[in-house]
Amino acid sequence: MSKIVNHSARRLEIVDACLRVVSRVGLSGATTREIAKEAGVSHGIISHYFNGKNEILRAALQRSYQQLADRIDANLNGLSGLEALQRAVYDALPVDEEGRIGEQIELAFWAYAIGNPELAEERWRSYTEWRRALELLIRGAQAQEHLAGPDPSLVAETIISALDGLGAQVAMYPDRIPAERMVEIMDALLAGFGFVTTKNT
Amino acid sequence: MSKIVNHSARRLEIVDACLRVVSRVGLSGATTREIAKEAGVSHGIISHYFNGKNEILRAALQRSYQQLADRIDANLNGLSGLEALQRAVYDALPVDEEGRIGEQIELAFWAYAIGNPELAEERWRSYTEWRRALELLIRGAQAQEHLAGPDPSLVAETIISALDGLGAQVAMYPDRIPAERMVEIMDALLAGFGFVTTKNT
Amino acid sequence: MSKIVNHSARRLEIVDACLRVVSRVGLSGATTREIAKEAGVSHGIISHYFNGKNEILRAALQRSYQQLADRIDANLNGLSGLEALQRAVYDALPVDEEGRIGEQIELAFWAYAIGNPELAEERWRSYTEWRRALELLIRGAQAQEHLAGPDPSLVAETIISALDGLGAQVAMYPDRIPAERMVEIMDALLAGFGFVTTKNT
Amino acid sequence: MSKIVNHSARRLEIVDACLRVVSRVGLSGATTREIAKEAGVSHGIISHYFNGKNEILRAALQRSYQQLADRIDANLNGLSGLEALQRAVYDALPVDEEGRIGEQIELAFWAYAIGNPELAEERWRSYTEWRRALELLIRGAQAQEHLAGPDPSLVAETIISALDGLGAQVAMYPDRIPAERMVEIMDALLAGFGFVTTKNT
DNA sequence: AATGAATGAGCTTTCATTCAT
DNA sequence: GATGAATGAAAGCTCATTCAT
Known part of the structure; x- marks a missing residue:
């Protein structure tokens, strides 16, 4: 044991x-x-x-996602509705040193996943999990705000796309995108889907 | 001789x-x-x-960008307002084989750009150019639609982020994201900014 | 372990x-x-x-010098005056297989030292050491033989030049210069400086 | 033609x-x-x-020797006896820029000759020629000075050895051996063989 | 279980030589 | 005769993996 x-x-x-x-x-x-x-x-x-280097990398990718998921989960404690959604989206933004490093690791693995099916599958699992979690949060927020709004699945995919794009940008140019700007972008995105966010970040 | x-x-x-x-x-x-x-x-x-492998890679990156820019420019001919914006955004989506390969190239170079300032700067130039062009299109569309809408710069950055995120996804999983889904996502995004798009893809 | x-x-x-x-x-x-x-x-x-090929070569050059120095030192034990000088000069001659290989190493590195300051300096140190040792032996021999003879430093440089020239010759044509001939040459050289050598090689 | x-x-x-x-x-x-x-x-x-690179190198080595031989021949015009010998020896010393470069070329070829029999043979021919010419000069000088002195062949080999050793030294350390010192060394060598040289360099 | 020596394949780059024009 | 494109072998070096201890 x-x-x-x-x-x-x-x-x-x-x-x-x-x-x-x-x-x-x-x-x-x-x-x-x-x-x-x-x-x-x-x-x-x-x-x-x-069992070979690829296994280390796969485990590392898994762990990197786990760390992000843990961070989001931890802060979600007790929140619900729009607040919960907003919190999760903000936490997914690479606004500090740790987040920035995480994005660089992510990006490194993305590129490596091309031509490496094992790694690609590993990432796909994490992506699916993250999308489902986000969908739940979106449904919750829509219910709370009495929104008949767009398909939660579509909203989730849009949000994840924007987060991924911002993450890549931050990974490459850590000093050129202020954290506030990223928050503005995500606020605008959420607003577009009918979520009027509060400015108490 | x-x-x-x-x-x-x-x-x-x-x-x-x-x-x-x-x-x-x-x-x-x-x-x-x-x-x-x-x-x-x-x-x-x-x-x-x-002159060495790096020179091949730089040339390849340049060519890849050029191909995308050419595609967008070619289709923009004669359009204006919302139609032009919509056309450009659709063209930026990796919906065909060529686009998909382009995204794989992009993604591969993103990771390479970390720790390779020369390559990172070259990409930054292309990014800046693309963002400015998009801003102009957004202003044009807002004017035509009589929208007082959000800051064009913010809108541009949001669109690019989503496009980049989708591009990465396509690069890794070419067969898992239907072209129609990507169009839906971008339509939803544009709608969120007040642009009511027509379904004439 | x-x-x-x-x-x-x-x-x-x-x-x-x-x-x-x-x-x-x-x-x-x-x-x-x-x-x-x-x-x-x-x-x-x-x-x-x-750490790379250059490190092997440097180590090899050092070892080659050390082998020569050791050989000369070992045989000098207890000798003095003209006998000591004669013994050292004879030992410096590449008369056997080991000496011949040593000269080939030397010659190979000489050319390499041009345009390789590090290696050149290392060789210069060895050269200086050898010249000083030879000067001491020359002074000792001159004192013993009551010679007011030429400047010991000049004698040392002349002897080393001839040894180097012979060494290069042997390196290139190991079988064309009999050991006896080299001894004759060095005897003639020493005789020219007033040292009447005995024939007890 | x-x-x-x-x-x-x-x-x-x-x-x-x-x-x-x-x-x-x-x-x-x-x-x-x-x-x-x-x-x-x-x-x-x-x-x-x-016919291949080796042939270029062989021709280059030949030419390098020829240039030295020409220089010596040209200055020998009309001289005889000790004067001629002295003139030839002085001319063989690498006292100027051209001579120094010549020695570096020489040295480079020497090292290359190890393990390259063709090049080694080419050099041997030139060496033999030079030694014979020097022997003649020595005989002439000995006759003029009425010296019963040592075997001209031995003297020639000794002189060439010293010249070669000095040449290698100059090739590696162009600035550390003054031209005057080389002349002193050769004068001492000649003096040792009974040739009292005059100081009219 | 743990070490680090050892292997062999593969990388980029260089270069003498050959060859189509 | 002359060009420079093209070849293929070999160079130094790196690295994942294996293995004897």
């Missing part, structure tokens, strides 16, 4: 090291040697915990 | 081969050998036409 | 393999692949022990 | 270009492309004039 705990704990350490390396030098610089060094373990040990 | 070869035509062949390879296996799989094979030339010849 | 390997011993094996390869096919033929083959290891392993 | 003249003239241009390239970037940088560019001819034409 203890062995198993240690095993998965060590796996996690390596995955986190991988994310740090990716955010520092990009995916192309994330060699197994570099990851091992960052994790403080020997180079050869990696094959005991992962 | 020498073998009759059009130097710049040959260069272009190699650049196009590069674009095809990148769209097929991603930037990390776009080795000089693979590009040469795709172009149907020997591996060594590449150094006759390009 | 790990494979039991003496790191520095392995390094030395590779350096020695490098020296053998250089003596066989010259510096231009001393590729990393060839050195690895000569050392009986795989090509890739070299990067575990050296 | 004219074709033949042009042919060998073009050959000579290429050989001279080769020497210039070697003196500028060393033998390792003397690629066929660089030589062709320096000669102002197309890259492909070289195979019409030379």
Whole structure:
């Protein structure tokens, strides 16, 4: 039992090291040697915990999404209706250092997913989950605001598209898009769907 | 005297081969050998036409942007107001094979731009140009429709974000997002900004 | 834990393999692949022990100098005056297989030192050391023989020049200059400076 | 007839270009492309004039020796005895820019001769010729000075060795050995063989 | 379980040579 | 004769993976 705990704990350490390396030098610089060094373990040990490099990357992508999902969930506590939707959308914006690094990691994996079906599937699962969660929030907000508004699924996809586009922009040009501007953009988007947001960010 | 070869035509062949390879296996799989094979030339010849691999990539990125810009410009001929805006936005959507490949190229280079300032700046220039053009179209449409609507700059940034997000999605999952869905999304977005679009796609 | 390997011993094996390869096919033929083959290891392993090819070459040059210096020092034990000078000069002559290889290494690196300041400085240090040691021996011999003879520094430089010239000759044509001839030449040179040498080679 | 003249003239241009390239970037940088560019001819034409790169190098080495021999011959005009010997030895010293470059070329070829029998043979021919010429001068000087002195052949080999050693030194460290010092060294050497030289350099 | 040495494939780049025009 | 495009081998180097200890 203890062995198993240690095993998965060590796996996690390596995955986190991988994310740090990716955010520092990009995916192309994330060699197994570099990851091992960052994790403080020997180079050869990696094959005991992962079945090849792709498995590390897949786990890292999974973890990166999990961190975002956790952040959103944590802040959603007790909120409902439009407030909950607004909160979730704001939390999904890369407004701080951590979010920016997350977007760079995301972007790195996106490009890598082309020609790498395993990674692409992993991301698709996370995307689907995120879209469904957002749909629920949208339905809740529409109900609260008594909106007969557009198809929640369509709204969710639109919001995610804009978030993804902004995320890519931030990943590439961290200093050129002020956090306030991103909030304005998402506010405008939500307003377009009938959600009159309050300015108490 | 020498073998009759059009130097710049040959260069272009190699650049196009590069674009095809990148769209097929991603930037990390776009080795000089693979590009040469795709172009149907020997591996060594590449150094006759390009000063190293980075020069091929830069040329490929430039060409990809040019193709998109040309497509949009060509179709805009004679249109004005909302029709022009709608046409441009539709043309920017990756609805066909060419567009899809273009998005894969884009995405591949986005990740590469992180940590490659030269490439990042080149992309920024294209982005700025595209945003300005879109702003003009938005102003024109707002004037025609007598809308006092939101800040054209904000609208442009929102549209581009959504287009970029959709583009990334298409790049990764070419077959999972129907062209009609993308049109719906952009229609909803435009409607949110007060532009009642007609269904004459 | 790990494979039991003496790191520095392995390094030395590779350096020695490098020296053998250089003596066989010259510096231009001393590729990393060839050195690895000569050392009986795989090509890739070299990067575990050296930071690039230049580091191997530097280490090889150092080792070659060390071998010569050690040989001269070892035989000088207990000798003084003219005997010591004569012994050192004879030892500096490439009269056996080892000496011949040493000269080939030297010659290969001489050319490489042009346009390689780092290597040139390293060689200059060795040269200066050798000249000073020779000057001391010359002073000792002059004192013992009661010679008011020429400037020891000039004598040292002359001797070294002749040794270097002979060394180059031997490096290129190992079989065309008999060891006895080289001894005759150095004897004639020493005689010209007033040192009547004995024939007890 | 004219074709033949042009042919060998073009050959000579290429050989001279080769020497210039070697003196500028060393033998390792003397690629066929660089030589062709320096000669102002197309890259492909070289195979019409030379049977492979080695033939260019051999011709270049030959020419380099010829230039030295010509210089010595030219100044020898009318001199005889010790004066002639002294003049030849002085002329063989790399005391000016041209001589220094010549030594660098020499040195580059020496190293290349290891593992390149053709080039080594070419150099051996020149060496033999030079040694014989020097022997004649030595005999002449000994006769004039009524010296029963040492074997002229031995003297010649000693002188050449010292000249070669000095040449290598100058090639590597052009600024560290004053021309006067080299003259002193050769004077001391000649004095050792009984030739009392005059100070009218 | 853990180490790091070792392998071999593959990368970009360079270059002498060949060849169609 | 002359050009420069084209080839293919080889260079130094990197890296995921395997393996003996």
